[in-house]
Amino acid sequence: MMLRAIWLIVRKDLTVEVRSRELAYTTLFFALSCVLVFAFSLVQEGRAADGVGPGVLWMAIMFAGNLALGRTFERERQAETLRALMLVPAPREAVYLGKLTGIVLLLALTEAVLVPIVAFLFQAEMLAHPFWLISVVATGTIGFAAVGTLFAAMLVRARSRDVLLPVLLYPITVPVIIAGVRGTVAIAQPEFDAEVVRFWLTLLVAFDVVFVTLALWTFEPVMTD
Amino acid sequence: MPVSTSFLRVVVLVLGLSGIGPSVITPVASVSAQTQPKQQEEFIPVDQLPPQEQLPAAPLLIAAYTFVLLMLFGYMFTVSRRLNAIQGEVDRLDRDLKKSGRA
C-alpha cells in the first residue's frame, strides 16, 4: 500500500515534469550558471586554483537543489494539490517519500550532466573512480533532499517562505556537504585512498539514515495543524 | 598571589607606548602560526609566568570578560524590560475588564 502510494506520487510528478520539462531544464541551467559564476570568481590567470572542483560541484548542487525544492512545492501550492495529497488515504510518510523520490530523481538528472562538466572544466580527476563518486554524490544528494523536502513542505504555507528555506536548510545540511566535498576530494586525489573515501561514505550513509528517519517521524505532526 | 591584572595593564600601557609591545606581538604571532601546536592532553598548572608571555594576553583577556559580562547584563536588562511592559499591559487590561464588570 505504501509502495504503491509512493509510486503514484512519483508518477504524478514525473508525468507533469515530462510534459513541461520546466524543472529539469531550469534546474540544470541554473546549476551550470552557478558553475560559471564560480569559475569566473576562482580562476586566476586562466587556471582554476587546485582542488577547487569538488567544492564547486557541491556548491552548485546546493544552490540548484534549493531552487528545485522551492519550485517543486510552489507548484503544489499554486495548484493546491498539497492539500489534496494530505487527504490521500495512504500513510503521510508515503507522501513524504514520494516527494523525496521525485526531488532525488530531478537532482540526479542534473548531477549526471553537472559532474562531468565540472570535472572537465576544473581538471579534477573525479571520474577516475565512478563507483565511489556515484555513491558519494548519491548519498549526499539524498541527505540534502531528505532535509530539504521536509522543510520545503513545512514552509509551503509560511510567510517569507522563499528566503526561509535556505536559512533553515543550509545550516542543517552543512555536515552532509562537508562529508560530500571531502569525499569527492578524496576521490579526485592522484593517490587514491579507499579508506578515506569509505570513511566519508559511511558518515554520509549515517546522516541519511538519521535525517530520513527524523523526517519520517516529524512529517505528520508538522504538516497537520 | 600571582601578578594582578591592574599591574599588567600599567605594564601594557607603558610598553605599548614605547613600541616594544607591537614588536613583541608580531614575532610571537608568526612563530605560533608556523609551528602548529600539537593537541594538548591536559592543562599543566604553573606558578610563575614566563616573562615574554605577560604582555599581549591581557587586552584579549579583558576584552573577553568585558564582552561576556556586557552581553549577559544587556540581555537580562532587555528581558526584564519586556517583562515589565507586558506585565503592565496585562494588569491594565485586568483592571479595565474588572471595572467594566466583564472579567
Place this chain on the structure above:
Amino acid sequence: MTKWFFYATLLCAAMFAISPFVIANAPYESTMGLVQKVFYYHMPSAWMFLTASVVCGIASARFLITGDSRHDRTAWAAAEMAVLFGLLTLVTGPLWARKAWGTWWIWDARITSSLVGWMIAWAYLILRQYGGPGSEKLAAGLALFGTANVPFIYISVNYWRTIHPATTVVPKLPFSMGFPLWFCVSAFTLLLVVLMKLRVRVAEQQARLDAIYLSLDEEA
C-alpha cells in the same frame, strides 16, 4: 516573581561578582599563560550553549508530540539562550585562540560544528519571528534536526585531528584549576536557569495577553 527566583538571582549575581577573584587566584597554565584564563568563562558558556540546545530539542519534541504550548514557550526561550551563550563562546574562543594558536579562527571539527549549531539556533529565532502564523511547529521540526547535530559537536574532536584541547582536559584538571572552573560552571548554570525563567515568563504573559485580546474580540 517568586521568592526562590529572587534568591537565585541574588546568588547568581554574587557568584559572578566573586568570579574574577576566584579566577585570578587560579594558577597559570604552563604553555598558554595568562590568556588561558579565558577558559573559565569560555568553557561554561560552551556548556550552557550545548545545554540550551538540548533543552530546545527536547522541548520541541514534546511540543510536537503533545501539542502543549508550554513546551513551545520553553523551546523558544531555550533557543534564545543557545544564541546568547553560543555568541559568548564564539567570541571568547577566538580571543583566546589569537594568543594561544596565533590565529583568530581555524576550521576544525568542533569549532565548525559549534558555529553551525549556533546558526541553527539563530535560524530557529528567525523562523519564529518572520515565519508568520503556524511557525511554532515548523520551528519545533527545525529544532529536532538541530539537536541531532549536538552529539556530533561533542564527539567530533575525538575523531578528527584538531588543536582544540581534547575533551579529556577537564577530568584531568588539578584542584587549583578545577575549583574555579566548577565555580564558574555553577554560576553560569544558575544564570541559565534564571534567564530561562524570565524569558518563559515573558512568553506566558504574552500568551495571556493574546488570549485576553482574543476574548475581547469575540465578545465585541
